[in-house]
Amino acid sequence: MKKFAPSPHGLRKVHPPSRRRVLLNVAAASVATLAAPYVLAKQAAQVVVVGGGFAGATAARTLARDGDGDIAVTLIEPQTQYTACPLSNAVVAGMRDLKAQQFGYDALDKDRIKRVSARATGVDPTARRVTLEDGTQIDYDRLILAPGVDLRFDGLRGYDQKAAETMPHAWKAGAQTLLLRRQLEDMKDGGLVIISVPANPYRCPPGPYERASLIAHYLKTKKPRSKLMILDGKDTFSKQKLFEAAWKELYPGLIEWVPLSSGGQVVEVDAATKTLVTDFGKHRAAVASVIPPQRAGEISAIAGVADKTGWCPVDPVTFESRLQPNIHVIGDAIIAGGMPKSAFAGNSQAKVCAGAVAQILRGETPTAQKLINTCYSVVAPVYGISIASVFEPRDGLLTEVAGGVSPMDKPASFRAEEARQAEAWFETITRAVYG
Amino acid sequence: MTYRAFKPASLLVLVALTVSPASAGTPPVGAASCSGCHRPDGSGTVPDLGNLTTDEIVAAVAAYRKGERPATVMDRLAKGFTDEEIRAIAAWLTQGPSAKP
Ligand SMILES: Cc1cc2nc3c(=O)[nH]c(=O)nc-3n(C[C@H](O)[C@H](O)[C@H](O)COP(=O)(O)OP(=O)(O)OC[C@H]3O[C@@H](n4cnc5c(N)ncnc54)[C@H](O)[C@@H]3O)c2cc1C
Numbered sequence: 001m002k003k004f005a006p007s008p009h010g011l012r013k014v015h016p017p018s019r020r021r022v023l024l025n026v027a028a029a030s031v032a033t034l035a036a037p038y039v040l041a042k043q044a045a046q047v048v049v050v051g052g053g054f055a056g057a058t059a060a061r062t063l064a065r066d067g068d069g070d071i072a073v074t075l076i077e078p079q080t081q082y083t084a085c086p087l088s089n090a091v092v093a094g095m096r097d098l099k100a101q102q103f104g105y106d107a108l109d110k111d112r113i114k115r116v117s118a119r120a121t122g123v124d125p126t127a128r129r130v131t132l133e134d135g136t137q138i139d140y141d142r143l144i145l146a147p148g149v150d151l152r153f154d155g156l157r158g159y160d161q162k163a164a165e166t167m168p169h170a171w172k173a174g175a176q177t178l179l180l181r182r183q184l185e186d187m188k189d190g191g192l193v194i195i196s197v198p199a200n201p202y203r204c205p206p207g208p209y210e211r212a213s214l215i216a217h218y219l220k221t222k223k224p225r226s227k228l229m230i231l232d233g234k235d236t237f238s239k240q241k242l243f244e245a246a247w248k249e250l251y252p253g254l255i256e257w258v259p260l261s262s263g264g265q266v267v268e269v270d271a272a273t274k275t276l277v278t279d280f281g282k283h284r285a286a287v288a289s290v291i292p293p294q295r296a297g298e299i300s301a302i303a304g305v306a307d308k309t310g311w312c313p314v315d316p317v318t319f320e321s322r323l324q325p326n327i328h329v330i331g332d333a334i335i336a337g338g339m340p341k342s343a344f345a346g347n348s349q350a351k352v353c354a355g356a357v358a359q360i361l362r363g364e365t366p367t368a369q370k371l372i373n374t375c376y377s378v379v380a381p382v383y384g385i386s387i388a389s390v391f392e393p394r395d396g397l398l399t400e401v402a403g404g405v406s407p408m409d410k411p412a413s414f415r416a417e418e419a420r421q422a423e424a425w426f427e428t429i430t431r432a433v434y435g
Numbered sequence: 436m437t438y439r440a441f442k443p444a445s446l447l448v449l450v451a452l453t454v455s456p457a458s459a460g461t462p463p464v465g466a467a468s469c470s471g472c473h474r475p476d477g478s479g480t481v482p483d484l485g486n487l488t489t490d491e492i493v494a495a496v497a498a499y500r501k502g503e504r505p506a507t508v509m510d511r512l513a514k515g516f517t518d519e520e521i522r523a524i525a526a527w528l529t530q531g532p533s534a535k536p
Contacts, residue, residue, distance in 0.1 A: 348467065368464070370465035370468070372468035388512050390512055404511050427474075428471070
């Protein structure tokens with residue numbers, strides 16, 4: 001049997017009164033465990049996961065399944081339904097239903113994960129305790145934070161939560177996604193659509209260009225006199241050559257990309273007039289999607305695991321924070337070398353982190369792993385491109401050791417196959433994480 | 436209010452010990468990522484690795500790496516693994532569904 005080294009606080013939990021009934025049931029049931037004395041000698045280690053997105057839900061399930069029952073997993077997530085971002089650009093372009101993006105947590109409950117529908121508002125790394133919005137406290141041996149990103153409503157002049165109701169970011173899928181779609185549907189033919197893209201790092205590096213592509217597809221088929229402009233805070237972007245070749249082939253003259261060096265960086269917006277201001281001039285849009293700068297979800301700053309960049313540095317083998325012991329961070333919230341902020345990456349990191357946490361709790365030394373990221377971008381309904389890479393810990397960072405983007409100059413059948421794979425991947429990952 | 440008695444986990448330990456005798460163990464280097472695309476029941480587009488033998492997987496990845504087998508992403512990913520790593524991953528993937536994440 002494996003040995004465990006749970007913290008002295010491992011089982012001390014504070015719960016609101018509503019837990020009493022559950023406790024009575026547990027107390028009654030635990031009489032049965034007396035029949036197996038070796039069980040009572042062992043205490044399950046407590047792992048608390050904050051955030052039930054691609055990263056957090058994967059970590060919780062991996063630990064619950066592979067933890068051999070030696071690990072009790074609690075997942076803290078305020079939403080009862082998760083809305084996935086991958087393929088949400090197809091929802092924006094009217095090619096897909098938002099419902100296809102939404103997933104519940106029933107399967108996680110069946111995995112014996114204790115799910116708490118609340119927001120974590122505090123973390124005490126010394127006491128190893130998480131506080132919820134209602135004051136409930138939950139103790140942990142190991143904490144895994146997977147809060148995703150926060151949009152920085154202080155990061156772009158004029159762009160606050162209210163402005164987002166006029167110039168949707170649609171960078172967290174849901175109501176914002178449908179709002180952008182409706183605005184496109186309501187736009188008169190001949191209108192100018194503008195997408196504003198922040199400097200690196202941000203969630204899903206190729207995402208803005210996929211959005212531009214699919215909106216262009218919508219405009220080409222439904223509003224052919226319209227144009228699309230990308231105002232960019234940088235001079236190069238992910239899968240750039242492939243996107244540009246596809247735009248030339250599929251949407252000639254429709255998309256204009258303005259890089260940083262040509263005045264692409266948006267420094268201010270005016271929601272009332274849908275005006276985007278750059279250092280070089282002003283652009284007025286019929287529809288504007290403003291993707292603001294981002295940072296790791298707020299709870300990481302509260303826990304003291306975010307550094308002054310706003311992101312969380314971690315050990316690339318265990319994903320333990322470089323700033324606080326016993327707290328691991330995975331998914332979009334981390335910055336740990338070249339791995340992009342993607343659902344695929346978050347899922348890979350979660351599996352590796354869960355394995356390392358289980359090893360640590362067993363008193364073993366975590367083994368270094370290799371991680372994969374594969375990200376598809378859908379440029380048109382039957383035209384997909386991808387980036388696929390392998391990463392490994394080197395000099396304390398997740399470093400790309402192999403990989404690259406789809407080859408140039410491939411026939412339509414190759415692009416169609418990658419478009420099919422994009423959808424197959426989404427089905428596989430969402431089934432693995434939520435199904 | 437403080438409860439020290441909230442230990443549903445001990446019940447789970449019992450269940451786990453009775454139902455699953457063996458530990459899944461830690462997957463070999465890189466293996467955890469495969470299930471990001473390859474799902475146990477196959478999907479048509481992306482093949483089900485559970486239907487293949489260890490040798491078939493090893494041979495396929497070697498051919499991907501040399502560019503001798505048509506690929507979309509596997510040729511790019513195969514170059515990130517050594518022969519030993521591929522063999523260990525293939526062996527692990529084909530050792531039965533209960534051991535996979
Ligand atoms: C338009 C678009 C397209 C994309 N396309 C792709 C793609 O094709 N492929 C790909 O791999 N990736 C894609 N991505 C990126 C992908 O969506 C993210 O990388 C992924 O969602 C990150 O997962 P995560 O678990 O880190 O964060 P999230 O998915 O954001 O999950 C975080 C969760 O934590 C919860 N949370 C936050 N704070 C707290 C708290 N204090 N207490 C409790 N819970 C909390 C939130 O409610 C949320 O459910 C795309 C993103 C966008 C915007």
